[in-house]
Amino acid sequence: MEIAPFDLERWFAEVEHDADIMLAESGVRPLEASRFDTDPGELGYVIPTAGDPDFRADVGALHERTVEETIFTCGTQEANLLAFLALVDSHAVVVTPTYGSLTALPESFAEVTTVPLAEPDWTLDSDAVADAILPDTDVVVINNPNNPTGRYHDEAAMRAVYDVCADNGTYLLCDEVYRLLAEEPQPPVASFGRYGVSTAGVSKSFGLAGLRFGWLCGPPAVVSAAENWKDYTTISPPAFGQHVARQAFDRRDELLSENRELAAEHRAIVADFLADHGLGWSAPDCGVNAFIEVPDGFAGGESFCRSVVKEESVVLAPGEAFNQPEWFRIGYGLPRAELETGLARLDAFLARHA
CATH class of the missing domain: 3.90.1150.10 (Aspartate Aminotransferase, domain 1)
Known part of the structure; x- marks a missing residue:
């Protein structure tokens, strides 16, 4: 590899x-640690290693997913890595320009076809994505809102891409780390249906990058496979990160x-x-x-x-x-x-x- x-x-x-x-x-300027209780008690492993069940249930609910369909990670970066490890075998389609790991990670496992956003407005062309999908395409990858352009692809375009994916038995993975910065956030892709997977965290929208705390929400099979891989990466989310992220989530x-x-x-x-x-x-x-x-x-x-x-x-x-x-x-x-x-x-x- x-x-x-x-x-x-x-x-x-x-x-x-x-x-x-x-x-x-x-990201947004970092928040001061003094705004939170920063004493998590003992600094052992988070148990269960998928993350606190009550907190996972609350995060999952925002994605119309259950606690079993939600796993906590060390930042959105790990969530994306676990998603690719769980999903990618033969072929991926990635909408570009995008954050570098969203292209490089699947390229290390399989063939990747890139689909550029349509300039000059950097809009998502669902027909172009559909044309790029092959019978063996495992996943389509979109970062929405988009980094680096700051453009927020509208719900209609995202659902059009999802429908094409679902018809082909292909997952739609959306890195939504900026979604909650929208005045009226669109529904997360994980809520679209069986083939929707969302990753996010507190680094960007919350201004808490130093916590290294994120999550993955999606269908049970994907989350289970991600959890299996996580046993070989970081095992559990950071105890300190989860402690402060819980407070930030409650005060979101x-x-x-x-x-x-x-x-x-x-x-x-x-x-x-x-x-x-x-x-x-x-x-x-x-x-x-x-x-x-x-x-x-x-x-x-x-x-x-x-x-x-x-x-x-x-x-x-x-x-x-x-x-x-x-x-x-x-x-x-x-x-x-x-x-x-x-x-x-x-x-x-x-x-x-x-």
Whole structure:
């Protein structure tokens, strides 16, 4: 088994530590630990290792799934890995651009066909997905709301894709880690029916990335297979992560309201900045990410981002990490002062290179 380097994470590992401003962070600014009870008691394994049954039942209910159809993981990343281990054998279809692991992981197991979102609006074309599905396609993979574009594919398009999958006996796996940042979240894919699988966690929408806490909801056979694989990965979710995530989940109306307001305000700030500079973008409608066109005069996203981090100590994400070299990703979920400082430095950079 071989897996490609995770280009986005390798880029961050290279430049993030020494930079002043991280303007490519994909989540909402971290919440203070002081807002929660941080004493979980003994730091042993979580028992049962699938996660606290009462908490799993509550998370599952939001996906119209039972406690047996819900498993807790070490972040959404592990949830996705377990889903692929459980599902992928022959062929997968992945809608792109997307978070790198959603392509690289299935490519390490099987053949993968990618289906691009339709530009310029980055819309989901259910007919294109249908055309890519083969008789032996195990799973179709969609990240909704989308990272890196920030676009939220509408329910009609998602259900159209699900119907095609179900007719073929193919699972639809949706990474929904940004879903709860929507003012009116769409129904999760796990609620669509037998072939729907949802993964998510508290890293992005809740601003609690450090907890490394996520979940997978889906049909019993998929969850059972994922649990079997989890015995060989992390065994159980983190005790500390589950302890704080339970509190955040119980207070989700309060916390999500704060984060939605922050995301909306910061989205407007970035929109005004780009309009002033005449730069096109993906016009995000959910989450805290956006794709921005690389300005003239640069060979591509990496060239642009390397110049920005060298001259202004501001980290952006090159589009090459998403196989889109004419774009770069910005993250606007960071604290307001950092966002404003980062944009001011980007403004100075663009002025010098006009």
